[in-house]
Amino acid sequence: xxxxxxxxxxxxxxxxxxxxxxxxxxxxxxxxxxxxxxxxxxxxxxxxxxxxxxxxxxxxxxxxxxxxxxxxxxxxxxxxxxxxxxxxxxxxxxxxxxxxxxxxxxxxxxxxxxxxxxxxxxxxxxxxxxxxxxxxxxxxxxxxxxxxxxxxxxxxxxxxxxxxxxxxxxxxxxxxxxxxxxxxxxxxxxxxxxxxxxxxxxxxxxxxxxxxxxxxxxxxxxxxxxxxxxxxxxxxxxxxxxxxxxxxxxxxxxxxxxxxxxxxxxxxxxxxxxxxxxxxxxxxxxxxxxxxxxxxxxxxxxxxxxxxxxxxxxxxxxxxxxxxxxxxxxxxxxxxxxxxxxxxxxxxxxxxxxxxxxxxxxxxxxxxxxxxxxxxxxxxxxxxxxxxxxxxxxxxxxx
Amino acid sequence: xxxxxxxxxxxxxxxxxxxxxxxxxxxxxxxxxxxxxxxxxxxxxxxxxxxxxxxxxxxxxxxxxxxxxxxxxxxxxxxxxxxxxxxxxxxxxxxxxxxxxxxxxxxxxxxxxxxxxxxxxxxxxxxxxxxxxxxxxxxxxxxxxxxxxxxxxxxxxxxxxxxxxxxxxxxxxxxxxxxxxxxxxxxxxxxxxxxxxxxxxxxxxxxxxxxxxxxxxxxxxxxxxxxxxxxxxxxxxxxxxxxxxxxxxxxxxxxxxxxxxxxxxxxxxxxxxxxxxxxxxxxxxxxxxxxxxxxxxxxxxxxxxxxxxxxxxxxxxxxxxxxxxxxxxxxxxxxxxxxxxxxxxxxxxxxxxxxxxxxxxxxxxxxxxxxxxxxxxxxxxxxxxxxxxxxxxxxxxxxxxxxxxxxxxxxxxxxxxxxxxxxxxxxxxxxxxxxxxxxxxxxxxxxxxxxxxxxxxxxxxxxxxxxxxxxxxxxxxxxxxxxxxxxxxxxxxxxxxxxxxxxxxxxxxxxxxx
Ligand SMILES: Cc1cc2nc3c(=O)[nH]c(=O)nc-3n(C[C@H](O)[C@H](O)[C@H](O)COP(=O)(O)OP(=O)(O)OC[C@H]3O[C@@H](n4cnc5c(N)ncnc54)[C@H](O)[C@@H]3O)c2cc1C
Numbered sequence: 087x088x089x090x091x092x093x094x095x096x097x098x099x100x101x102x103x104x105x106x107x108x109x110x111x112x113x114x115x116x117x118x119x120x121x122x123x124x125x126x127x128x129x130x131x132x133x134x135x136x137x138x139x140x141x142x143x144x145x146x147x148x149x150x151x152x153x154x155x156x157x158x159x160x161x162x163x164x165x166x167x168x169x170x171x172x173x174x175x176x177x178x179x180x181x182x183x184x185x186x187x188x189x190x191x192x193x194x195x196x197x198x199x200x201x202x203x204x205x206x207x208x209x210x211x212x213x214x215x216x217x218x219x220x221x222x223x224x225x226x227x228x229x230x231x232x233x234x235x236x237x238x239x240x241x242x243x244x245x246x247x248x249x250x251x252x253x254x255x256x257x258x259x260x261x262x263x264x265x266x267x268x269x270x271x272x273x274x275x276x277x278x279x280x281x282x283x284x285x286x287x288x289x290x291x292x293x294x295x296x297x298x299x300x301x302x303x304x305x306x307x308x309x310x311x312x313x314x315x316x317x318x319x320x321x322x323x324x325x326x327x328x329x330x331x332x333x334x335x336x337x338x339x340x341x342x343x344x345x346x347x348x349x350x351x352x353x354x355x356x357x358x359x360x361x362x363x364x365x366x367x368x369x370x371x372x373x374x375x376x377x378x379x380x381x382x383x384x385x386x387x388x389x390x391x392x393x394x395x396x397x398x399x400x401x402x403x404x405x406x407x408x409x410x411x412x413x414x415x416x417x418x419x420x421x422x423x424x425x426x427x428x429x430x431x432x433x434x435x436x437x438x439x440x441x442x443x444x445x446x447x448x449x450x451x452x453x454x455x456x457x458x459x460x461x462x463x464x465x466x467x468x469x470x471x472x473x474x475x476x477x478x479x480x481x482x483x484x485x
Numbered sequence: 486x487x488x489x490x491x492x493x494x495x496x497x498x499x500x501x502x503x504x505x506x507x508x509x510x511x512x513x514x515x516x517x518x519x520x521x522x523x524x525x526x527x528x529x530x531x532x533x534x535x536x537x538x539x540x541x542x543x544x545x546x547x548x549x550x551x552x553x554x555x556x557x558x559x560x561x562x563x564x565x566x567x568x569x570x571x572x573x574x575x576x577x578x579x580x581x582x583x584x585x586x587x588x589x590x591x592x593x594x595x596x597x598x599x600x601x602x603x604x605x606x607x608x609x610x611x612x613x614x615x616x617x618x619x620x621x622x623x624x625x626x627x628x629x630x631x632x633x634x635x636x637x638x639x640x641x642x643x644x645x646x647x648x649x650x651x652x653x654x655x656x657x658x659x660x661x662x663x664x665x666x667x668x669x670x671x672x673x674x675x676x677x678x679x680x681x682x683x684x685x686x687x688x689x690x691x692x693x694x695x696x697x698x699x700x701x702x703x704x705x706x707x708x709x710x711x712x713x714x715x716x717x718x719x720x721x722x723x724x725x726x727x728x729x730x731x732x733x734x735x736x737x738x739x740x741x742x743x744x745x746x747x748x749x750x751x752x753x754x755x756x757x758x759x760x761x762x763x764x765x766x767x768x769x770x771x772x773x774x775x776x777x778x779x780x781x782x783x784x785x786x787x788x789x790x791x792x793x794x795x796x797x798x799x800x801x802x803x804x805x806x807x808x809x810x811x812x813x814x815x816x817x818x819x820x821x822x823x824x825x826x827x828x829x830x831x832x833x834x835x836x837x838x839x840x841x842x843x844x845x846x847x848x849x850x851x852x853x854x855x856x857x858x859x860x861x862x863x864x865x866x867x868x869x870x871x872x873x874x875x876x877x878x879x880x881x882x883x884x885x886x887x888x889x890x891x892x893x894x895x896x897x898x899x900x901x902x903x904x905x906x907x908x909x910x911x912x913x914x915x916x917x918x919x920x921x922x923x924x925x926x927x928x929x930x931x932x933x934x935x936x937x938x939x940x941x942x943x944x945x946x947x948x949x950x951x952x953x954x955x956x957x958x959x960x961x962x963x964x965x966x967x968x969x970x971x972x973x974x975x976x977x978x979x980x981x982x983x984x985x986x987x988x989x990x991x992x993x994x995x996x997x998x999x
Binding site: 163167168188189218221222224225226369370372373374375378 | 748750752753754755784788789790791792793794795796797798801968
């Protein structure tokens with residue numbers, strides 16, 4: 087027995103820099119993993135955590151997220167050739183959402199780029215991509231790429247009271263930080279970087295600090311947030327929040343193109359409704375000619391936001407163009423009953439040519455071990471389901 | 486400013502051939518060559534006052550079709566003269582000589598086996614021959630002419646008959662050693678016949694992959710034009726190509742290096758519209774055709790910022806390290822090779838297949854062998870213009886000298902190599918040292934620097950199955966066109982490959998004119 091446990095001990099999940107506090111609060115011991123880190127599905131109750139995000143504030147451990155620092159005179163040119171968006175006009179201390187594609191214009195991943203200095207950027211993304219970065223940097227003179235994933239402690243603080251809590255902690259003027267801006271604050275003789283970013287579509291911030299200060303940061307944050315409903319949230323609540331915000335997630339809305347085997351089982355930015363991230367006016371970038379063609383002929387599928395009749399989540403359902411459900415035109419990628427919007431919402435990939443017609447879905451659900459199905463009409467929503475004004479305003483409105 | 490239909494980068498034989506075809510079809514063509522002399526790896530130059538030589542020292546499979554199309558005979562190239570016997574040098578002076586189809590110096594069994602071997606190999610070579618002058622279709626292509634070239638290969642294969650077809654499929658990817666062992670007994674014979682399948686590649690007798698295919702490629706010239714140095718030599722071929730190109734209206738500027746290929750944009754993507762010279766002068770043309778090797782074309786002249794990431798990665802991973810070095814000797818008299826009346830053949834020093842294999846083993850690990858194997862020609866015996874009266878030039882291709890020498894190529898390493906090679910030659914030609922006026926050794930690194938060919942590679946990039954046919958140099962650039970419209974490749978890095986054959990230049994012109 088001991089032999090066995092030794093044999094696999096190298097495979098044990100890594101612990102986040104916040105792990106001592108996360109473990110304490112994870113009263114359900116519901117763990118999964120993300121990039122080799124032990125990672126909570128939920129701590130107490132997913133719905134409760136979701137309501138913290140929407141009504142008070144909550145923290146989400148983003149230590150397992152990949153973080154690369156890309157530095158050098160040619161760093162900007164290298165990134166601009168890799169991603170579809172133009173970062174040449176980006177100002178320092180700004181963050182931008184980006185995607186990058188294969189030569190064929192299929193999406194490799196999405197992520198955010200932080201401009202830390204004129205020649206220094208941080209790229210964050212869900213999956214490891216050092217191999218792709220290395221290939222992308224080849225041939226550019228002065229670029230260095232450092233994987234900082236394990237060397238930065240990062241924590242998302244999301245929800246309407248998040249700004250107040252940070253102010254309580256002593257980060258005065260945090261309220262002047264605009265969405266996608268970065269501010270630096272002195273913290274225990276070092277620096278705490280705060281960006282007004284997140285994955286919940288709500289008011290929120292992400293905090294970046296060196297690992298040695300992770301526990302101090304946590305404790306001070308939780309002390310300041312005690313009266314503001316602060317609570318950690320896990321993967322399940324995150325997923326609920328991001329669906330309401332209309333954000334895409336690998337494994338749901340898209341497959342990372344470098345990992346797909348079958349032809350066109352991956353997606354283009356146009357299919358994912360991310361055409362606005364593709365800038366044909368800038369210089370050459372990867373996948374450009376394929377994407378030009380795609381733009382010309384139009385994407386085969388389009389990611390669509392659906393408001394569905396009734397209250398049964400349309401998880402895994404097909405979408406049809408008729409009530410008889412005889413002509414299939416797409417599939418649901420994510421679905422939920424949204425407590426905040428009070429609607430049955432879903433994201434779905436639908437054949438572009440059918441977007442103007444009727445949309446129906448057949449929903450399967452279970453009631454006390456019995457299977458039922460029902461056909462429900464879908465309505466297309468153009469805006470994200472959840473877009474509170476506080477998420478965009480500076481200073482944010484607080485309640 | 487004059488505008489050109491096509492600009493060809495590089496005046497190697499392929500660049501000149503491509504230029505001639507384009508000009509003959511009515512295009513206004515400019516060839517830009519960095520070096521002062523034309524011919525690239527086949528150019529001739531003085532390496533010691535009064536003594537000239539070229540890197541490629543023999544012609545053997547130059548395409549007769551191209552010679553006819555470009556009327557090279559009337560420009561002074563005689564493709565049917567001066568064929569050289571192959572001589573397998575033996576330390577005891579009992580050399581093997583292969584003259585035409587006549588093999589001497591071996592037992593009757595080997596002699597007889599050679600006849601049978603040659604018959605079947607020559608049939609295979611003839612069967613493949615048309616393929617070298619075709620464009621290999623893209624996988625997934627449904628263009629009829631492209632598919633027909635596959636079909637015709639298939640048909641040729643069928644026409645061999647069932648047994649021969651099976652034999653071909655068995656043999657073409659066989660390690661050279663197996664092919665030799667099953668046919669012959671004599672060690673020197675095996676080494677000598679293997680030579681043309683191995684030279685220029687990173688392959689040894691025991692390497693699987695395609696040395697037999699390389700041999701068949703080199704046999705595509707047919708039996709009557711074995712390796713030769715014509716009276717005008719390799720120099721004569723390049724001069725004829727130049728003269729034919731000039732007659733067709735091609736403008737050639739030597740001593741003019743292309744610094745960058747100018748890449749612009751249109752609705753469909755990127756387009757090559759011209760070239761920048763070192764002094765930043767820009768010359769525009771509708772087609773930019775590069776005979777520089779693929780790595781240098783894409784990574785240096787185009788620049789990765791204009792290329793896709795996965796494509797760039799494939800170009801970067803091309804195997805371009807050369808393994809052939811050259812020795813040039815200026816001699817005050819003809820050396821005496823023991824046992825030979827006249828050293829007028831292509832002399833191979835490789836006592837057996839193991840000698841070749843062991844030399845390769847050293848190179849694999851970044852060293853050159855203490856017992857180098859080589860091919861020697863004294864081209865001044867045919868081409869009198871190469872040396873002053875009564876004096877001579879010796880030219881040797883030394884196999885398995887790595888581009889990436891582990892200890893680095895410095896003066897000492899070059900001198901060591903030079904001494905080693907001359908030591909070996911001395912065993913067969915004891916008086917050689919007394920005739921040497923000057924010696925020059927060129928490592929693959931030197932060849933890269935002087936001739937602008939990445940890795941100093943014989944074929945610009947490895948001639949191996951993963952980089953052949955519709956994969957040469959890599960998919961996305963294997964049909965002479967490239968991901969950048971208006972930019973074409975026409976050098977040895979394209980199908981069919983290197984050597985003085987002309988296929989890439991010929992095929993590229995056809996694709997451009999399509
Ligand atoms: C050591 C050695 C010995 C060989 N011996 C033989 C032999 O005996 N027989 C045989 O058949 N083959 C031989 N080969 C192979 C043969 O020489 C080559 O495969 C062939 O010459 C390649 O021809 P090419 O026209 O494709 O390219 P190259 O001859 O390499 O021509 C390319 C030209 O492009 C020019 N160029 C490159 N970059 C630029 C630029 N930026 N601007 C302007 N010009 C540029 C170069 O200067 C060069 O002239 C030998 C090769 C080597 C390395």
